[in-house]
Every structure is written in C-alpha cells, then in structure tokens.
Amino acid sequence: MLAVKDISKHFGTTAALDRVSLKLDRGQAVGFLGPNGAGKTTAMRAILGLIALDGGTITWDGQPIDAAMRSRIGYMPAERGMYPNMRVGEHVVYFAELAGLSRPAAEKAAERWLARVELSDRAMSKVQDLSSGNQQRVQLALALVHDPQLLVLDEPFSGLDPVAVEVLKEVLVERVAAGAALLFSSHQLDLVEDLTRYVVIIDRGQVVLSGDVDALRAGSADRYVDASFAAALPPEWAPPGEVISRTGNHVRLRVGAEVDGAGLAAQIRTGGQLVSYRYAPPELSEVFRDAVSGRGVASSIAGAPL
Amino acid sequence: MKHASRPAAKLLLVARREIRARARSRALRISTAVVVLMMLVVGVINRASHNDTTANSTIAVIGAIPPGFAATVEKIAATTGQQVIVLSNPLADEAAAASALRDGTVDAVVDAATSTLQFHTRVDPATAALISAAWGRADARQVAISLGLTPAQVDQVTAPPPLTVTTISPPKSENGLGRLVGMVAAVLLFFCVSTFGALVLTGVVEEKSSAVVEILLSHVRAHVLLAGKVLGIGTIALAQFAVFVVAGLASLKISGTSVPTAVWVSLPTTMGWFIGGFALYSMLFALAGSLVSRQEDAQAASAPITIVFVVAYLLVFLVSGNPGATAPTILSMVPPLAPLLMPLRMATGSAAVWQVAVAAALLIGAIYGVLRAAGAVYATTLLHRGSRISWGQALRRTAPPAITD
Numbered sequence: 001m002l003a004v005k006d007i008s009k010h011f012g013t014t015a016a017l018d019r020v021s022l023k024l025d026r027g028q029a030v031g032f033l034g035p036n037g038a039g040k041t042t043a044m045r046a047i048l049g050l051i052a053l054d055g056g057t058i059t060w061d062g063q064p065i066d067a068a069m070r071s072r073i074g075y076m077p078a079e080r081g082m083y084p085n086m087r088v089g090e091h092v093v094y095f096a097e098l099a100g101l102s103r104p105a106a107e108k109a110a111e112r113w114l115a116r117v118e119l120s121d122r123a124m125s126k127v128q129d130l131s132s133g134n135q136q137r138v139q140l141a142l143a144l145v146h147d148p149q150l151l152v153l154d155e156p157f158s159g160l161d162p163v164a165v166e167v168l169k170e171v172l173v174e175r176v177a178a179g180a181a182l183l184f185s186s187h188q189l190d191l192v193e194d195l196t197r198y199v200v201i202i203d204r205g206q207v208v209l210s211g212d213v214d215a216l217r218a219g220s221a222d223r224y225v226d227a228s229f230a231a232a233l234p235p236e237w238a239p240p241g242e243v244i245s246r247t248g249n250h251v252r253l254r255v256g257a258e259v260d261g262a263g264l265a266a267q268i269r270t271g272g273q274l275v276s277y278r279y280a281p282p283e284l285s286e287v288f289r290d291a292v293s294g295r296g297v298a299s300s301i302a303g304a305p306l
Numbered sequence: 307m308k309h310a311s312r313p314a315a316k317l318l319l320v321a322r323r324e325i326r327a328r329a330r331s332r333a334l335r336i337s338t339a340v341v342v343l344m345m346l347v348v349g350v351i352n353r354a355s356h357n358d359t360t361a362n363s364t365i366a367v368i369g370a371i372p373p374g375f376a377a378t379v380e381k382i383a384a385t386t387g388q389q390v391i392v393l394s395n396p397l398a399d400e401a402a403a404a405s406a407l408r409d410g411t412v413d414a415v416v417d418a419a420t421s422t423l424q425f426h427t428r429v430d431p432a433t434a435a436l437i438s439a440a441w442g443r444a445d446a447r448q449v450a451i452s453l454g455l456t457p458a459q460v461d462q463v464t465a466p467p468p469l470t471v472t473t474i475s476p477p478k479s480e481n482g483l484g485r486l487v488g489m490v491a492a493v494l495l496f497f498c499v500s501t502f503g504a505l506v507l508t509g510v511v512e513e514k515s516s517a518v519v520e521i522l523l524s525h526v527r528a529h530v531l532l533a534g535k536v537l538g539i540g541t542i543a544l545a546q547f548a549v550f551v552v553a554g555l556a557s558l559k560i561s562g563t564s565v566p567t568a569v570w571v572s573l574p575t576t577m578g579w580f581i582g583g584f585a586l587y588s589m590l591f592a593l594a595g596s597l598v599s600r601q602e603d604a605q606a607a608s609a610p611i612t613i614v615f616v617v618a619y620l621l622v623f624l625v626s627g628n629p630g631a632t633a634p635t636i637l638s639m640v641p642p643l644a645p646l647l648m649p650l651r652m653a654t655g656s657a658a659v660w661q662v663a664v665a666a667a668l669l670i671g672a673i674y675g676v677l678r679a680a681g682a683v684y685a686t687t688l689l690h691r692g693s694r695i696s697w698g699q700a701l702r703r704t705a706p707p708a709i710t711d
Contacts, residue, residue: 048524050688070524081517085327097319098525142521 001025002150002181007046007056016042018205019056022183026149029172029182031192034202035292040185041078043202044152047183048075060150071099074148074180078155080139082127089114089123092141099146106145113141117167133161140168144175151175153184157191169194189285199284203292217281220290225253225264225279229272240267249275257281316526317534324538328505338546342553349557363433364411366393368403369418372444379440390436416441483568485626488650491576492622494547495583495645499615502543502584503591509535510595510684511604519688528688529681532596536588543584572653582669583645587615589673590642593680596687618643622650630656639665641672 002024009017017039024030034040045051047058049070060069082091089110096106114120117137119130127135136159143153151172157165172195176182186192192199193213201209209216225241229249239246241253241264251271255264261279268277282290328334365379376392383390393412397403403415407426414433415424423437447464455463510532513519522531558565594608621643625634629651638647638657644665651657 045520048520050520050523052686067527073524075521075524077517077520079517081520083327083518085330086323090326094319094323095521095525098316098522100525 001061002047002183003057003059003062004043004047005057005059007043007058008054009042009046009051010054015205017046017053017056020202020205020207021056022200022207022210024150024181024183026181027176027179028198029176029184029196031196031199032183032185032202033187033189033192033199033288034185038202038292039205040202041154044075044078044154044183044185047152048073071146072149074143074146074151074153076139076143076153076156078185080136082135082138082142084126084128086127087123088119088125088127088130088138091127091138092145095142096145099148101146109145109147110141113145116144116171117141132159133164136160137164137167140171144171149180151180151182151184153182155185155187157186157188165191189283189288193284201288201291209287209291213284213287216287217284220282220287221257222282222286222290223255223257223259223279224282224286225251225255225268225277227251227253227268227271227277228275230275231272233271237271239271240264313527313530317530317537320526320531320534321538321541324509324535325541328539328542334542334546338549341550345550345553345557346560349560352557352561352563363388363390363413363430364393365390365414365416365433365437366403366406366412367396367416367418368399369396371396371416371418372441372448374447375440375444378443379436382436382440386432386436388432388436390433483566484572484654485629485650487569487572487576487653488629489622489626491580491649491653492619492646495580496615496619498543498547498580498584499587502539503587505539506536506588507591507595507604507608508601509539510592511598511601514595514684514688515599515601523685523688527681528596528684529677532589532592532680532684533677536585536592540581540584540588544581547580568653572649575652576649578666579645579649582666582673585673586641586645586669586676587611589676589680593676593683596680596684599687614642618646622646626650629654635661639668641665641669644669 002022004020004022006019006021007017008015008019020039020043022030022032032040032043042051046053047065049065058065063069065073086094092110092114093103093106096109097103101109111120111123114123117140119134119137119141122130122134127138130138140156143151153172156168156172160168169191172182172184176195182196184195197213199210199213199216200207211219224244227250232249233246233251239251239253241255241259244252244254246252249272264279265277268274367375371392376394379390379392397406397415400417403412403417403424406412407415407424410426413425413430414437416422416437417424421441423434423441425434443464447460450460450463513522513531526534555565590611591608594611595604597607598604621634621637625631625637625647628634629638629647634647634651635657637643638651639661648657648662648665652662
C-alpha cells in the first residue's frame with residue numbers, strides 16, 4: 001500500500017505541496033485531479049524520489065521507498081522522454097533491464113508489451129521516426145514493461161487518439177485487476193470515471209477533496225435540475241433556483257441539496273408540460289470545478305478517506 | 307519476477323547503451339576512417355621522400371676518370387653512411403649528361419676534361435663535398451704516380467689512416483626521446499578529451515533536457531548513470547585510440563622508420579595516465595553538464611574546465627625543458643595536471659616512485675570525488691528547467707541529495 005502523509009515542498013516562497021496526504025491500495029486506482037500548477041506533477045515526482053521534500057513521508061507497505069522499490073514503480077512523466085535515436089525495441093528492452101530484468105526476460109517482456117500497444121511492427125524503427133501518438137504508446141510500454149506493482153502515470157491520456165485511449169484504458173484496468181496500484185492524473189474527467197471510483201482533487205498544493213466519486217457527488221451541497229418542456233418557456237416564468245442555462249424549451253438549474261424534491265417538481269411544472277425531468281447531484285466535473293474554485297466544500301465528505 | 311538492483315550491473319547497462327549509441331554514429335566512423343587514411347598516406351609519402359633524401363646517389367662521368375676514383379668515392383661515402391654509385395660507363399658528351407640529369411637517371415655528373423661537377427637544379431652539398439674530396443685524392447694519386455712513387459708510397463700519401471670518432475660523454479638522446487613521448491602523450495590526451503569530453507557534456511545535457519531522465523533516475527542513481535556514460539564513451543574513445551595506434555604503427559612500418567624501445571617501455575604507464583586523465587576530465591564535463599538544462603548553456607558551464615585543461619596542456623611544453631625541477635615536481639602531483647605532466651616526467655626519468663604513487667592516489671580520489679559531486683548536483687538540479695545554475699549555487703544547493711537509499 002502506498003501511503004503519502006503530509007508531504008510539503010516549497011519552491012522559493014510558493015508552496016508546491018502543502019501537507020498533501022493520500023492512500024492507495026493494491027488493486028486500486030486513484031485519479032489525481034487538479035488544475036494546471038496545482039502540484040500533481042510535484043507530488044508524483046516526490047513519490048519517485050525525484051525531489052527532496054521539505055516534510056512528510058512516503059511509504060510502500062510501511063517502508064520508505066528505496067532503490068529496490070523504485071524499480072517496481074512504473075512511471076510516466078508529464079513531459080514524455082525517450083532517446084530519440086534508439087530503436088523502439090532496444091529502448092523497451094533497455095528500460096526493462098535497468099529495472100532489474102535479465103536480458104532474456106527483458107526481451108520477452110518488451111516483445112509482449114510492444115504487441116500489447118500494437119507496435120510490434122515498429123520495433124526496429126527509431127523512436128524519433130514514430131508519430132507522437134505512437135511515441136506515447138512506447139512511453140506506456142516503458143512504464144509497464146517491468147511488471148510494476150505501483151503505476152504512477154502523469155497525464156497518460158493526453159495526446160492520444162481515441163483508439164489509443166481505449167488500448168490504454170484496457171491495459172490499465174487489466175493491471176489493476178492483476179493487483180497493481182494505479183495513481184494517474186488527467187484533465188479528462190470522463191476518462192477518470194471510466195477507470196476509477198476514487199479521486200483526489202488538489203489545488204494550490206492542498207488536497208481539497210478526496211473520496212469515492214459517488215459519495216463526493218452526493219455530498220455536494222448542490223443539486224442540478226434539467227427540465228425540457230413541450231413548448232418554449234414563457235419569458236415571464238421564474239424558475240425555482242439559480243439558472244445555469246436557459247434555451248428555448250430547456251432549463252438547467254442549481255438548487256440546494258436540502259430543497260424538498262416534491263415541492264421543487266411541482267414548481268417546475270408551472271413552466272409548462274414537461275417532456276423530461278432530471279434531478280441529480282453534480283457531475284464529477286462540477287464537483288471538481290467547485291472544489292478548485294474554492295466554493296466551500298468540506299474535504300473527504302463521505303466514505304473512507306483516501 | 308526477479309528485480310536485481312546491483313549498481314555494477316546497471317553501470318554496465320548504461321555503458322553498453324552508450325557504446326551502442328556512439329558506435330552507430332556515422333560521424334565517428336567517418337572521422338576515424340579519415341584519420342586512419344591520413345596516417346597511412348603520410349607513411350607512403352614518407353617512404354617516397356625517404357628514397358629521395360637517403361644518400362643513394364648515382365654519379366656519372368664524362369671523359370677519362372682517374373683510376374681509383376670510383377673506389378675512393380664509395381669508401382668515403384661508406385664512412386658517412388651514404389651510398390654513392392659511380393657508373394662505370396662514361397657518358398658521351400655534355401648533351402648526354404644534361405639529359406641523364408634531367409630524367410633523373412643520375413644525380414650528378416663529373417666532367418673530367420673541365421673538372422666540373424654538375425647537378426640538375428640543386429646542389430646537394432653532401433654529395434658535392436664527397437665527390438670533391440674523392441676527386442682531389444684521385445688527382446693527388448696521379449700526381450704521386452707521375453712523380454715516380456711506388457704504389458705503396460702512393461697509398462701512404464693518398465690514404466691516410468682513418469680518424470677514430472668519439473664523444474666525451476654518452477649522448478642525451480634518451481631524454482630527448484622522453485620529452486617527445488611526454489609531449490605526444492599530452493597531444494593525444496588533448497585530442498581525445500576535446501572530442502569525447504564534449505560528447506560526455508552534450509550527452510548529459512541531452513538526457514537532462516528531456517524527461518527521459520525522470521524515468522532513468524527511478525531505476526539508476528545519478529552517479530551510476532554518469533559513471534556509466536563516461537565508461538561507455540571512454541570505451542569508444544579507447545577503441546578509436548587503439549585503431550589510431552595500429553594505423554600509426556602501420557604508417558611507420560610503411561615509411562620504414564623503426565620505433566625506439568624506450569617508447570614501448572613507457573607505453574603502459576602512459577596509457578594508465580591517459581585513462582586516468584580521460585576519466586577525470588570526462589567526469590568534470592559530466593559535472594558541468596549537470597549544471598545546465600539546455601544545450602545552449604553547456605559551453606559556458608564547461609568553460610572553467612576547458613581553461614584548466616588548456617593550461618595543463620600548455621604546462622607540458624613549458625616544463626618539458628626541465629621536468630625534474632621543483633615546480634614541475636609539485637605540479638605533476640596535482641590531479642588535473644598529473645595526467646599531462648606525469649607521463650613526461652616518467653618518460654624523462656625525472657619522477658620518483660613516491661611522486662608517481664602520490665599523483666596516482668590523488669587522481670583516483672579526485673575522479674571519485676568529482677563523480678559523487680556530479681551525481682549530487684545532477685539529482686538536485688534535475689528538475690531545474692531554464693537558466694543555468696552557477697557553480698557556486700550548485701554547491702550550496704547540493705546539501706541534501708533527493709534520491710536516497
């Protein structure tokens with residue numbers, strides 16, 4: 001189990017990380033969310049031991065992460081990085097060997113992973129001759145070739161075409177099912193929800209929200225109402241709540257979670273004949289936006305804190 | 307799955323990758339081939355000019371040659387190591403002589419009738435002196451015979467007992483050769499460090515400027531990574547050096563020059579200093595590379611090292627006249643200077659064993675120290691993107707290395 005506890009890191013006077021904590025079990029995936037510059041990359045680098053922390057601890061199964069453990073982490077940095085002049089096959093074998101695999105094992109693993117990311121036919125090509133999407137597939141193979149126990153992937157989906165996104169999703173689901181722990185960051189929240197129910201949202205170096213996605217949504221102080229009417233809404237009609245959008249015969253409203261559902265529905269019906277009506281907690285993207293814009297939401301609202 | 311994490315195994319992995327990447331470089335192959343070709347061409351040219359300048363002259367005569375002239379010429383020539391052949395068939399006239407000189411079948415023509423010695427375009431003073439002496443002696447012989455002396459008396463007059471030539475102390479050629487060995491070693495090290503040290507520098511910056519280093523450092527510690535790089539590039543440098551040595555020997559063989567034994571004797575220790583010097587300066591270049599994150603800054607960061615290296619190189623020529631004096635003795639034990647000065651002092655026989663030992667120990671210590679410093683700087687400045695970090699800043703920042711185990 002990965003346990004990040006109260007880690008802090010300052011660059012000059014800016015706090016890149018301010019007492020950040022998170023936990024991650026084997027066989028669990030956690031989405032690491034936050035706006036640009038929130039501290040996601042810094043936290044991930046800290047897990048890899050790439051930066052010296054000002055405070056806090058990072059442990060795996062209760063032990064500080066040493067060189068041997070670091071070799072069991074699969075890491076994909078935010079900026080992609082490979083040797084442009086190396087051949088794809090050699091490159092994957094080299095990193096497998098660096099992670100401690102014997103040469104035959106490394107060659108076998110490289111072959112398997114290149115097949116998995118559908119690049120077997122490019123093994124003899126130089127990395128620089130691949131398209132950027134294909135380079136990213138190689139980058140994924142580099143992170144996975146040594147069968148890591150912990151995956152730390154910084155923006156693994158950025159720049160991938162839809163086919164590659166599907167391949168990556170499949171691979172990650174499979175690794176997690178096989179018992180690997182996965183920490184990944186992404187700005188594509190729908191992808192995050194496809195992969196995991198657990199998220200940690202970080203903003204300006206601090207964890208602002210963490211937990212099960214459904215619990216976070218349910219725990220929000222807001223509810224959203226989407227209503228479509230048979231005819232255009234009369235201009236003078238006053239909807240019961242804050243209007244998010246209002247177009248022709250559709251309206252989207254925000255109301256407080258404490259508002260009585262039955263009374264609300266009755267008020268909505270005053271706008272005309274309803275075609276559809278939906279009352280729901282905010283989407284993850286809305287939870288995220290609210291959390292990082294500082295609209296008071298208590299952290300770790302529900303469920304086991306991560 | 308087995309996860310070995312022995313640093314030595316990783317060092318060799320890094321070195322192997324480096325060797326493969328560099329050996330594949332077309333620029334390296336072409337430059338090596340060009341130098342080898344040049345060396346062989348120099349050998350061939352030397353051989354050709356050798357035949358021109360070695361005293362292997364052919365002399366022709368017009369008219370009646372005084373008896374004994376040819377024998378006298380050959381006898382005198384032998385004492386100076388020259389070989390001069392006097393053609394037994396005299397030429398018909400001056401026109402025949404001119405054409406023989408022009409087409410190079412003879413180097414000089416003696417005209418007995420007019421007592422002249424004729425060359426083609428340039429007078430060869432050695433041959434001229436030799437012919438004059440032989441001519442004079444042959445003339446004296448004829449005069450002596452015409453005066454009625456017996457052949458024995460004639461010999462006494464015309465062939466005085468030869469002088470025995472000696473010197474009062476043995477020649478100093480050993481020291482001259484030692485100086486030459488020292489200087490050649492310095493030139494080779496200079497060439498090698500300039501070429502391959504730059505490769506280390508750009509190689510380190512290439513990795514650092516890309517995120518590949520983030521993955522690398524999750525598997526390998528910074529100083530192991532740097533040492534592997536220097537080892538790999540150093541192996542390529544040594545391989546190229548070996549190719550040059552073989553080509554150089556082939557060139558000497560072609561030109562017909564023999565290599566003095568003293569050179570062979572000092573070869574192993576000179577090689578040792580060569581490797582040590584290469585290691586130290588490459589490590590320093592790796593340290594300089596660790597300070598920057600962009601290729602544009604690499605040259606500026608390595609400037610102090612280049613300056614020290616050039617000064618050390620020039621010192622070799624400065625002290626070569628008296629390598630045993632106090633200043634060279636002390637300087638030759640200072641790590642950055644030792645690899646350049648020690649081969650000279652050892653080859654000239656002016657270095658005491660303890661001085662060599664001290665210099666070697668300090669050099670090895672310095673290599674290790676620079677390696678660890680470079681590793682620490684590398685790890686701390688790893689994620690520093692942008693402007694160059696000054697040497698002072700780097701040393702202050704280096705206190706806690708990020709990667710610990």
